[in-house]
Amino acid sequence: MPPLLSPIFLALATATLAQTQATQPRDISTLPTLLQSISATVFPPLKAIAVSIWSNPELGLSEHHAHDLIVDHFTTQLADPSLWTVTPHAFGLPTAFKLESSFRPPAVPPTAAIPTIGFLAEYDALVGIGHACGHNHIALNGLAAASMTRAALTSLGIAARVVVIGTPDEENMAGKHTLLQAGAFDGIDVWFEAHPTSANAVQPMNARVNAIASFASASHTQTVRTAYEALVAVRDLTTSGLPGTSSSAVPVEEVGMFECNVVQGQISLGINGSSVAAVQATVSGILDSTYPGVTFTVAQDTIEGGVNLTAFGPVPLVLTIETFRALSAQPGVSFFLPGNTTHTELDIIWDIRSRYTQDLNTVLNAVTAIVDDKTTSITTDTIYPALEVTPFLPGVLIDLLKTAPYGSQTDWAVSTFAPASTDASWLQGAVVDPTTKALVGADRVVFHPNFNICQAGEPCAFNHEPPFRDVAGTDFSYTRTEVIARSLAHIAVELLNDPAMMANATAILGS
Incomplete structure (x- = not known):
């Protein structure tokens, strides 16, 4: 007859089993519908912030209106402001901020490591022509995608952490370089940002x-x-x-x-x-x-x-x-x-x-x-390194956007053309083979799709041209941002839920 198990051993075994079950991938087959429901609640007030940012353009390092609107929303306007830890004036920059939210099911101890994904928000404008690069949409995308991700994690019982960094002055002084030196991106391997423009593509930046x-x-x-x-x-x-x-x-x-x-x-x-x-x-x-x-x-x-x-x-x-x-x-x-x-x-x-x-x-x-x-x-001035297209995630996004909940979009592709520059390249720290120019390593995964906010049949300028400011203020442009934010939230939840998928997404790191 085998010996009886001690009560202590039984308690430990039960706790271990519960923790294992809590950290196993969840069934997320309902995620598209869930995110649509979440978006209906979280997106409208965030859109209102983006509209106000567009209407009150501020130059880099002077984005006080944008900073204060966002901080106020996450500290006082939410039904439960305790969901987010908010750090205004973060990392020594008056108009930077950090938002952080963690969800742990009861079986996951407070000291246990949980996966994390970061989102980037930009909100600086251009001299004389306002938001003619559409950074009101970059702020909206980062805030909305992160908010949708957090709500979905809680609903599905997935242990994970979500971080948003508000990054001032992308246009002139590479604000993310300053934040990188201050440690703003430490300890997080995957960062999402989406940039509005006049065509859909996942592409490098020069x-x-x-x-x-x-x-x-x-x-x-x-x-x-x-x-x-x-x-x-x-x-x-x-x-x-x-x-x-x-x-x-x-x-x-x-x-x-x-x-x-x-x-x-x-x-x-x-x-x-x-x-x-x-x-x-x-x-x-x-x-x-x-x-x-x-x-x-x-x-x-x-x-x-x-x-x-x-x-x-x-x-x-x-x-x-x-x-x-x-x-x-x-x-x-x-x-x-x-x-x-x-x-x-x-x-x-x-x-x-x-x-x-x-x-x-x-x-x-x-x-x-x-x-x-x-x-x-x-x-x-400060160099902006090239941003290289990270492997794996582009295909995931393109396939997802072909589905009905995300607009049945068939005009997305991975492009080799670099249309502009971004200081998000400082986070990536790309390592490129000097001969083949292939991406062989990186400090972080930075996923940076460019999405079209121009309505079919309407004239559309390119970023930094004065008419693009008007495009960036249309209702259609905000509708496009909602779809992209929801799609990035979908991918973020998948990554946080599935360690194997996260491993595929981060395989380029440390190479």
């Missing part, structure tokens, strides 16, 4: 750095001439071919709306020593199909004298550069910036990008070397 070149001389006209000579030199360099893959060096003239990440839609160049008719003929001879959407006016400058050329459209500065090239060798011709003729200093910013981080310094050096003898100084 590496970026800005080179700020200062030009100065004894006279305004000499400063303008020297700066435009540098613009011509870099344009010739880019035409002949920059090093690296899909590299570019886009100039921005620091006058008017000069912000380096705002598409300048209007540039003026003044010309002395020529006539309205001659300038009109010169510009007309330059303007062709390589300047899509660009228009211009030529008129007598009634304040400064001379002729005022004003170019409009997506690449107006390029048209003035080519006009300078055509006229600068003519005797007696000089140039000025209308409305700025007392200035003897001018900054030109080259927004330098390349597909892979490892090529960025080579591109930067090529640009700075060609203008170095013309400048009084050249400085650079």
Whole structure:
């Protein structure tokens, strides 16, 4: 006859069995319906926050209205504010925040490790054109997806932790780099963020750095001439071919709306020593199909004298550069910036990008070397490394979005084209093979799908163009964000529920 088990052993065995059962994957077959029900409650007030953020645009590190709205919602407006631990002014940044919520079924001890997923929220705007990058939707997506995930975990009895980091100043100073140094992302392997744009794709983001070149001389006209000579030199360099893959060096003239990440839609160049008719003929001879959407006016400058050329459209500065090239060798011709003729200093910013981080310094050096003898100084800002497409999760999202609860979307794909940059790349810490350029390792999994918020049949600009601000404020755009937030919450719950799936998603880490 076997010996009887002691009461202590029986208690331990029962507790162990209960904990094992509590941490086993749950049946989540009802998850799509559950998330739809949860979204109906949590999404509307979060959408109202996003609408207010869009209506009150704030520049990076000054997003006090957005910060305070979000913190207030999670500390005082929820039916049960104790569900979230809220840290305002987090990590030494006045407009950063942290939200954290954990769920443990009774059988899971307080000291037991539970899986965690993080969500990123951005909410800074652009100088002069507000939320023309749609960061009101990035904030909404992060907050909504995290809230849906937390509620679903509780309903399904899944032990897990959800974290949201509010990340200021993505546009100018790579706020996530500052947060990374402060330890904001430590201990969490998977981070979700979704970015609104004009097409659906899971795609890489390029590496970026800005080179700020200062030009100065004894006279305004000499400063303008020297700066435009540098613009011509870099344009010739880019035409002949920059090093690296899909590299570019886009100039921005620091006058008017000069912000380096705002598409300048209007540039003026003044010309002395020529006539309205001659300038009109010169510009007309330059303007062709390589300047899509660009228009211009030529008129007598009634304040400064001379002729005022004003170019409009997506690449107006390029048209003035080519006009300078055509006229600068003519005797007696000089140039000025209308409305700025007392200035003897001018900054030109080259927004330098390349597909892979490892090529960025080579591109930067090529640009700075060609203008170095013309400048009084050249400085650079924070580098944005390239963001690489993480394996596994793109396929999960694309398959999920094909299903009816998520809109039966069939226009999603994984793309190799990098349309822009993101400071979320600092979290990823991608390791790329120097020869094949394949992603071979990472510090964290950063899943960053780009989703279309433009209604079919309606005109749609691209991010950072002024008309995109209007797109980012439409009801349709918020509807699109709800679907994407719900889909990311679905994937987050699956990962937190299934250790094998989490292992697949994080296999790239530590490689």
